[in-house]
Amino acid sequence: MPRPEPPLGLFTSLPILWSEADGVAGQLAAPAPPHWARAVFEEGRRPVPLDTLLAPEALGDLVMAQPRPLEPAENVALDNWVRGGGHLLLFADPLLTAESRFPLGDPRRPADTVLLGPILAHWGLALREKGESGEIAGMLFPVRSPGELSVLPGAAQDCRVEQAGLIAQCRIGRGFALIVADAALLEPADGPAAARAARALRLLMRRAFAR
Secondary structure, eight states: OOOOOOOEEEEESSSSSSOSOSHHHHHHHSOOOOOHHHHHHTSSSOEEEOSOSSOOTTOSEEEEESOOOOOHHHHHHHHHHHHTTOEEEEEOOSSOOOOOSSOTTOTTSOOSSOOOHHHHHHTTEEEEEOOOOBOOTTOSSOBSSOEEEEEOTTOOSEEEEETTTTEEEEEETTEEEEEESOOGGGSOOOHHHHHHHHHHHHHHHHHHHOO
């Protein structure tokens, strides 16, 4: 029998595995339809929600989607994991456009911006706000106020930026990181919009996790 796929780590502040509600009681009282991306993550995998990145060794692959700021030790653990052969798909949006039912400053609110400067710089990348929305030629999904990735001068890593700075791919040690400077793809959707978003997410995952 084929071996089961290793778990897929999911480190995110976005309401993908659980809906935005006031605790478990609120979710049970008014259950929301499952997020379309959850079904994609569960296709042949077992997504494991992560509260910390201090012990990623058991993961097969990792999705980070609009994560909270990393502690210094988490930066080190993530870098070591990728260099050791880990594969990462990272959505890093400097200006999140998704609506939230929680007010600014509420810790339950998704991160409005990503503060990943140290780890990105360590990998030879810079991320800045760009602010243009709409379609980018060759992309399968629209963007909303995306960021722009660029390779830092003298970067030691093998990084390549494409799609007007929307995407960067980096060979880091024995591992790989695919970084998307926007998280609008992961906003809630249904019907044809959800189907299009699911196709785009599958393509990004196949690209990020190819061995």
